[in-house]
Amino acid sequence: MKIYIKTYGCQMNENDTEIMAGILAQKGHQIVDDLDQADVVILNTCVVRQKSQDKYHSALGQLLKMKKEGKIKLVGISGCGANLEAEQLIKDGADFVLGSRSILAVAEVLERAASGEKVIYLEDTICSDMSSLPRSRSSTHHAWVTIIHGCNRFCTYCIVPYTRGREKSRPMEDVLAEVKKLAESGVKEITFLGQNVDAYGKDLKDGTSLAKLINKASEIEGIERIWFLTSYPTDITDELIETVAKNPKAAKSFHIPIQSGSNRILRLMNRRYTREQFAELVEKIRKIVPQASISSDVIVGFPTETEEDHQQTVEIVKTLQFERLNLAIYSPRPGTVASKYFKDDVPREVKVRRLNELLELQKEINKKLNERYLNQVVELFVEGKTKDGLYYGRDIRNKIILFKASALQIGQRVLVKITRITAGPLYGELVTS
Template sequence: MRVHFKTYGCQMNENDTQIMAGILLHEGFEIVDELELADVVILNTCVVRQKSQDKYHSALGQLVKLKGQGKIKLIGVAGCGSNLEGEKLLTLGADFVIGSRSIVDVAEVLRRSATGEKVVHLEDRTHLLEADIPRFRKVKHHAWITIVHGCNRFCTYCIVPYTRGRERSRPMQDVLREVERLVAEGTIEVTFLGQNVDAYGKDLKDGTSLARLIEETSKFEQIKRIWFLTSYPTDITDELIEVVAENPKAAKSFHIPVQSGSDRILRMMNRRYTSAQFLSLVERIRSQVPDASISSDIIVGFPTETDQDHRETINLVRQARFERLNLAVYSPRPGTVAARFFSDDVPREVKVERLNQLLEIQKQINAELNGAYLGRVVEIIVEGKTKDGSYYGRDIRNKIVIFTSDEQLNLGETVRVRVERTTAGPLYGRKE
C-alpha cells in the first residue's frame, strides 16, 4: 500500500512523521509525496491553537470526499489531535487514530485498519522509540532528534501536557547511538527536540543533562553544528550556557518563549518567572555568549489582558531585542485551565491590533540587528536552492542567508559568504 503523510505543527511532529514513515517503509509499505498516488493518507496533526485544529479538520473533510470517490482507501489521524479527540475522529471520517506516544505501532494499526477494523490506539509506547527504530529522512545533512517527550509545566493556556503527556527522557547512550548512526549516513547537523528540551535528563536522575549531551555529541568529528529546541526560561542552567559559550559546535542560538511581558499575565499563565527574571536570563546569556541569538514566542490577547499589560510586553520586547519573535493571538484550548476558568474577553480586533503593533516593533529591531551583518563574512551550511537559482542556509546564530555562487554547491556543504545586503528578514550575499 502507498502511504502519504500531511504534517502540521512543530518540529517534533516532523520528526514523528519521519519515524512513522521509516517504520512503514521497513514493513513493506511505500511512501509517496503526491496525494494523488496514495492509497492511505495520514494526517499528523497539531492542536496548539484553534486555527491549527480547524486546518486539519478541513483537510480531513476533503479526504473523506476523496475516499467516497474511491480515490483513496484509508484515512489516519496521528499527532496531538489524535490524543485530544480520540474516537471523535472516527465519527468525522477517520479509519484509524494513533496517538503521538504510540507511533511505534503505526504498521500494526494500519494493517488492522486495512481489514476493516476501526482502530483508536493511544497507549504510551515512547519507551520503545529507541535509536534502532527506522527513520525516513529526505534531508541527509541535518536530523531532528527527539530527546524528551511530553511536558510537566502545565501552563494554563497550553494543551501539550494533555496531548503529549508527562516528560520522559531518552537515555543518553541511546540518543548517542542514534547520532552515531546518523553520522554514518552523512549527517553533519543535529537538532535536539523537546517540548521543554532543557528538562532533558531530570527524570532519569543519573546526571544526564542537555549540556552533557551536547558535549558528548560534539565528540563526533563529522558533526559540525548542534541545535536544541525549545527552552523553558527557568530550566536553562549555567552549565548549558557555559557549554554553548565554549563549545564551537554548539549553535549560538536560544529559543526561549516568554509569552508576555506582564507579571500579572505571567502568573495567570502559570509561567514561573517574572519579566525581570526573564530579562536577567537574557542578560546572563549575552554576557557569557556575546554572539548569542535569542528568539521568543508571545501570546497576544490572553484573558483580561489590558492596554497596560500590552505596554509591558512592548517594553520587554524593546529591552530583550529578540532576533526573531513568533506572535500568536490567544485562542482557548479545550480542557486547559484558561479555557475552563478564564473568559476569552479580549475582542478579536484588539488582539489583531496589538499583534500588528508588536510585529512592527520587531520588524524594526530585526532590521537594526541585521544591519550589523553588512560586509561580514559568515560560515553557512547549504540547505537548498531558491526558485531563481540562489542558495540559502544558516549561520551558527540561525540567521538565514540567501546567496549566489559561481559554482554548483551540494546540500550540507559548508561555505563562506560575504553579506552584501540586509533586510528585516533574510540576509543576502555572495559566496567568497
C-alpha cells in the same frame, strides 16, 4: 500500499513523521510525496492553536470526500489531535487514530484498519531503544532528534501536557547511538528536540543533562553543529550556557518563549518566572555568550489582558531586542485551565491590533540587528535552493542567508560575505566553498 503523510505543527511532529515513514517503508509500504498517488493518507496533527486544529479538520473533510469517490482507501489521524479528540475523529469518519506517543505501532494499526477495523490506539510505545528505529529523513545533512517527550509545566493556555503526556527522557546512550548513525550517514547538523528540551535528563536522576549530551554528541566524528529547541526559562542552567559558550559545535542560539511582558499575565498563564527574572536570564546569556542569538514567543490577547499589560510586552520586546519573535493570538484550547476558568474577553480586533503593533516593532528590531552583518563574512552549511535559483543556509546564530553560486552540494560548508540587509533574510556573495 502507497502512503502520503501530511505534517502539521512543530519540529517534533516532523520527527514523528520521519519515524512513521521509516517504519512503514520497512514493512513494505511506499511513502509518496503526491496525494493523488496515495492509497492511504495520514494527517500528523497539531492542536496548539485553534487555527492548526481547523486546518486538519478541513483536510479530513476533503479526504473523506476523496475516499467516498474511491480515490483513496483509508484516512488516519496521528499526533496531538489524536490524543485530544480520538473518539470524535472516528465518528467523523477517520479509519484509524494513532496517539502522539503511539507512533511505533503505526504499521500494526494500519494493518488492522486495512482489514476493516476502526482503530483507536493511544498507548505509550516510546521505548529506550529509539536509535534502532528506521527513519525516512527529509534532509541529508540535518536531522531532528527528539530527546525528551512530554511536558510537566502545565501552562494554563497549553494543551501539550494533556496530549503529549509527562516528561520522559531518552537514555543518553540511546540518543548518542542515533547521533552516531546519523553522522555515519553524512548528517552534519542535528537539532535536539523537546517540548521542554532543557528538562532533558531530570527524570532519569542519574546526572544526565542537555549540556552533557551536547558535549558528548560534539565528540562524534562528522557532527559539526548542534542545535536545541525549545527552552523553558527556569530550566536553562548555567551549565548549559557555559557549554554553548565553550563548545565550538554548539549553535549560539537560544529560543526562549517569554509569552508576555506583564507579570500579572504571566501569573495567570502559570509561567513560573517574572519579567525581571526573564530579563536577567537574557542578560546572563549575552554576557557569557556574547554572540548569542536569542529568539522568543509571545501570546497576544490572553484573557483579561489590558492595554497596560500589552504595553509592558511592547516595552520588554524593545528592551531585550530579540533576533526573532514568533507571535500568536490567544485561542482557547478545550481542556486547559484557561479555557475552563478564564473568559476569552479580549475582542478579536484588539488582539489583531496588538499583534500588528508587535509585528511592526519586531521588523524594526530585525532590520537594526541585521545591519551588524553588513560586509561580514559568515560560515554556513548549504541547506537548499530557492525557486529563484538562490542557495540558502544559516550561520551559527540561526540567521538565514541567501546567495548566488553554481553547483554546490547540500550540506557543503561555505563562506559568504553579506552584501544586502532586509528585516528578514540576509543576502550575500559566495567567498569560498
